[in-house]
Amino acid sequence: MRRLLTTSLQAIALAGLLMGLAGCASTSDPGLLPPAAHHITELAINENPAALVLIIKASPVPAYTATRQTAPAGVLIAFADCDLQIAPKTYRPPDNAIINWIEVREIVAGTTTTAQLFITLKADRPYNLAQDPDGIRVIFSKAPAVSRTTKPAVPSTTNTAPATSPPKTSAPVRPAAAPVTLTWDPVPDTTAYRVYWSDSPGVVPHSAKKLTVTTNRVEISGLLPGKTYYFVVTSVRGSQESKASAELSFTVGQ
Numbered sequence: 001m002r003r004l005l006t007t008s009l010q011a012i013a014l015a016g017l018l019m020g021l022a023g024c025a026s027t028s029d030p031g032l033l034p035p036a037a038h039h040i041t042e043l044a045i046n047e048n049p050a051a052l053v054l055i056i057k058a059s060p061v062p063a064y065t066a067t068r069q070t071a072p073a074g075v076l077i078a079f080a081d082c083d084l085q086i087a088p089k090t091y092r093p094p095d096n097a098i099i100n101w102i103e104v105r106e107i108v109a110g111t112t113t114t115a116q117l118f119i120t121l122k123a124d125r126p127y128n129l130a131q132d133p134d135g136i137r138v139i140f141s142k143a144p145a146v147s148r149t150t151k152p153a154v155p156s157t158t159n160t161a162p163a164t165s166p167p168k169t170s171a172p173v174r175p176a177a178a179p180v181t182l183t184w185d186p187v188p189d190t191t192a193y194r195v196y197w198s199d200s201p202g203v204v205p206h207s208a209k210k211l212t213v214t215t216n217r218v219e220i221s222g223l224l225p226g227k228t229y230y231f232v233v234t235s236v237r238g239s240q241e242s243k244a245s246a247e248l249s250f251t252v253g254q
Contacts, residue, residue, distance in 0.1 A: 049142070056117065074121050078115070090102070191214070205244065
């Protein structure tokens, strides 16, 4: 495992991108704010023949959202009610074929502190997120980069019983522009939820965009005003995933 202890880079246009995604949030003197409930304590890289894994150590593990970005290609991860116990700067990991750099920031809105990591990639690539007692692992497969002009292959299906009943979703908050907040009824004994969405009806998990969260609320950025989106939610317990909830649709800004 290699810790990311390299020198910082100039934060070019990426800083503006992160601030734009945060809405009206702004940085502030942390000494004037109430302490956050969660803390990011370390970043590390673990590489093997099949994947490169970014380990985000946190105490305790915070709720988070992850959103795929396209310009530049990457993943934006936001940790709610969480501050940094590492330097907020740009980290460049050891030489690898997947990650360019990682921009680490604290965003303050009112009395709430949100930690953000923007992971820029050398090429669009599939990834998964996994949670363990020490933090979050972002796993980048070393399979060939995803082509934006091809559809992902349909995964094989197995006859496994659903973990729980599907969550019951409620109508999303509809601001004039993105981000959009979606909530649903909590499901007992659930370890995580998966939110799938698309701009076409009939959302199918294997071909839709996906976020994995640990609370019954998610804020999704990057949606276009005036465009209609469709959402379903599943609950996860261990290795089992429930059937999808009823599909919700809405038009951003209406």
